[in-house]
């Protein structure tokens with residue numbers, strides 16, 4: 001059996017995403033018409049012998065309740081959300097819920113960051129991992145040398161793929177091979193996390209019996225014993241010990257930390273739908289509606305006027321109304337938005353994210369902007385974040 005765990009973080013973590021996640025927790029923000037976390041979840045469905053999918057975070061349970069129950073029914077795999085009482089770090093979080101994760105006695109555990117966008121080649125990673133025979137295998141990708149410092153940089157053996165060296169977001173360049181935030185582990189990972197905690201406890205006890213001031217000041221810099229980071233506390237020390245291996249993807253991969261990245265990732269997922277499930281894209285059902293250009297997702301409950309021109313890279317959520325002659329390019333339109341257009345000039349939106357229940361009056365042009373929920377736009381805006 002295999003269990004998949006998706007780390008969704010919590011409200012304090014997604015601050016860079018802030019303008020967009022007032023109403024929706026970041027993991028549920030729509031990309032290509034589906035909640036961000038839906039993409040890794042549906043990738044998990046392709047893992048052979050998958051017993052359950054667990055989301056771990058510190059958002060309130062009620063924020064995920066509806067989504068988790070509907071996706072469980074849809075996929076016919078149990079999906080549940082477990083809330084940490086406080087952040088335990090990316091490794092501490094799975095350790096905290098180890099009894100639930102080990103419930104089905106899985107041989108392997110997938111661990112996925114929810115804020116990455118890729119095609120999640122999970123079955124291939126599992127195959128590679130079984131061949132390598134270590135405790136864990138991580139998905140890695142080559143990026144430009146300029147952008148590598150934003151990620152965990154690593155060195156891998158070109159023949160065996162063993163992880164030889166790992167540094168999290170280093171100040172000086174190490175390598176343009178980086179950690180994608182997607183892993184498969186054997187249950188031994190729990191022992192490795194336990195060892196970090198025990199080691200910390202031992203050091204803390206040592207300090208308590210020592211009166212050296214220098215050691216005491218070090219105490220204030222250490223983390224609580226139950227806060228363990230996967231990258232710094234596990235990957236770095238275990239590199240080069242024949243326990244961790246890498247699997248390089250040649251496909252797309254992006255990290256979704258900023259609102260701007262959500263538009264790029266929405267386009268990537270729409271393009272993926274074009275290859276895998278073209279019928280969910282607008283125009284794929286053969287029903288004559290608005291003029292569709294490129295990859296577009298329109299929720300079945302949305303009402304789009306037949307004279308509107310939509311695309312490429314547009315995703316329209318539930319209960320949106322788009323009026324006559326409206327032009328939409330590269331947009332994410334959230335629930336209940338109304339874009340009116342009845343005048344001579346029609347509303348036009350380019351590279352824009354509209355929050356829930358926004359109203360755009362006719363003759364308004366919105367370009368390169370993010371509009372927060374419940375606003376009414378009656379003047380044109382460009383390069384603006386409307387709070």
Ligand code: GDD
Nearest residue numbers: 007008009056057087088089093113114151152179180181
């Ligand atoms: N439940 C829970 N609890 N989730 C957490 C916690 C926690 O205490 N801390 C972080 N997360 C989640 C985040 O929501 C995110 O999905 C994932 O764990 C990793 O977050 P961070 O630890 O903040 O790291 P990062 O996103 O800056 O970088 C990591 O991912 C990159 C790939 O996207 C690192 O592993 C990098 O090396 C890697 O390149």
